[in-house]
Every structure is written in structure tokens, then in C-alpha cells.
Amino acid sequence: MSQVFHAVRAPTALIRPGIVYGTVARLCATGSWPPPHDAAVREAVGTTFRHHSPLVGWLRSTTRDVESSGTTVPAGARLLLLLASAHRDPDRPPNAPSLSFGAGIHYCPGAAYTRRLVHRAVGALAAACPGLALADPAGTDPARWAANTGVGGPTRLTVTW
Numbered sequence: 001m002s003q004v005f006h007a008v009r010a011p012t013a014l015i016r017p018g019i020v021y022g023t024v025a026r027l028c029a030t031g032s033w034p035p036p037h038d039a040a041v042r043e044a045v046g047t048t049f050r051h052h053s054p055l056v057g058w059l060r061s062t063t064r065d066v067e068s069s070g071t072t073v074p075a076g077a078r079l080l081l082l083l084a085s086a087h088r089d090p091d092r093p094p095n096a097p098s099l100s101f102g103a104g105i106h107y108c109p110g111a112a113y114t115r116r117l118v119h120r121a122v123g124a125l126a127a128a129c130p131g132l133a134l135a136d137p138a139g140t141d142p143a144r145w146a147a148n149t150g151v152g153g154p155t156r157l158t159v160t161w
């Protein structure tokens with residue numbers, strides 16, 4: 001049921017402006033606005049998903065005992081997996097696959113569509129506002145962040161153009 005709910009809700013709730021704000025902020029902060037080529041946008045979208053996973057946490061149950069970092073998680077345990085935190089785990093290689101869209105047999109079927117949509121949105125914004133800049137490049141007034149442990153991300157980004 002939660003999977004169905006997620007699929008229905010995903011286009012409106014998960015593909016939120018937040019991931020576009022994050023990508024735009026990254027490009028502006030690195031002096032890459034307007035993005036010089038498609039690859040720059042693709043790279044910024046990928047890094048933003050990795051650093052600011054829109055789905056902060058996800059529930060899972062173990063079907064058998066699982067060994068993790070020296071701890072045995074018993075079968076039948078209910079877990080809240082913090083996807084966003086996994087990307088910042090110092091024990092994980094920096095080039096390990098992104099977990100923003102999950103992994104394995106339940107990997108998000110909307111991943112490619114979502115990445116493409118964000119890519120297109122950022123490209124359209126760059127074409128319309130090539131002079132866009134962060135209103136507060138020093139970051140003393142950062143974008144506000146959603147107070148939500150399920151779906152996170154900035155709720156606004158202040159810019160000039």
C-alpha cells in the first residue's frame with residue numbers, strides 16, 4: 001500500500017522544487033551559471049541527489065537476521081533507513097552508488113524520469129535567466145529546509161537576476 005501511495009504521490013511531492021533549488025545553488029556557487037554544457041547540469045543534478053537525498057528515510061523490515069557493522073539485527077526488526085545519511089558515511093567509498101532512489105529489486109522506476117525532469121527544469125531556467133545569482137552567496141541566509149524526516153530538501157532559494 002505504501003508503495004502505491006508513493007507512486008501516486010511521487011510526481012507532486014518528491015519531484016519538488018527543492019531538488020531544482022539545490023542544483024541551481026550548486027551551479028551558482030561553483031561559478032557554473034549559466035551551465036556551460038549539459039554535462040555540467042547532469043553532474044550537478046547527480047551531486048545534489050547524492051548530497052541532499054529528497055527521500056531522507058525509508059521503512060524496512062528484516063526477513064532474517066542481518067549482520068551490519070558488528071551488530072546483529074534480528075529477523076522481524078522494523079528499521080528506518082536513513083538514505084540521506086548513508087551518502088555521508090565515512091566508511092562508504094566516495095564513488096559508491098547513490099542510494100537516493102533505493103537499490104536492488106525495489107529500485108525506483110521513476111529515477112530516470114525524475115533526473116531528466118530536473119535536468120530539463122534547470123536547463124529551461126538557465127535559458128530564461130542566464131544572469132541568475134544567489135542573493136546570499138556567503139550562505140548566511142541559507143534556503144529554508146523542510147522540517148520533515150521523510151521528504152526533505154530546501155523549500156526556497158533566494159536569488160537575483
Ligand code: HEM
Binds near residue numbers: 103
Ligand atoms: C525525487 C523523486 C523520487 C525519489 C527520491 C524516489 C525514491 C524512491 C526510492 C528510494 C525507492 C525505493 C523504495 C524501497 O526500497 O522500498 C522508490 C521506489 C519507487 N518509486 Fe520512487 N522516487 C522518486 C520519484 C518517483 C516517481 C516520479 C515515480 C513514478 C512516476 C516513482 C515510483 C516509484 C515506485 C512505483 C517505487 C516502488 C518500486 C518497487 O517497490 O519495486 N518514484 N522511489
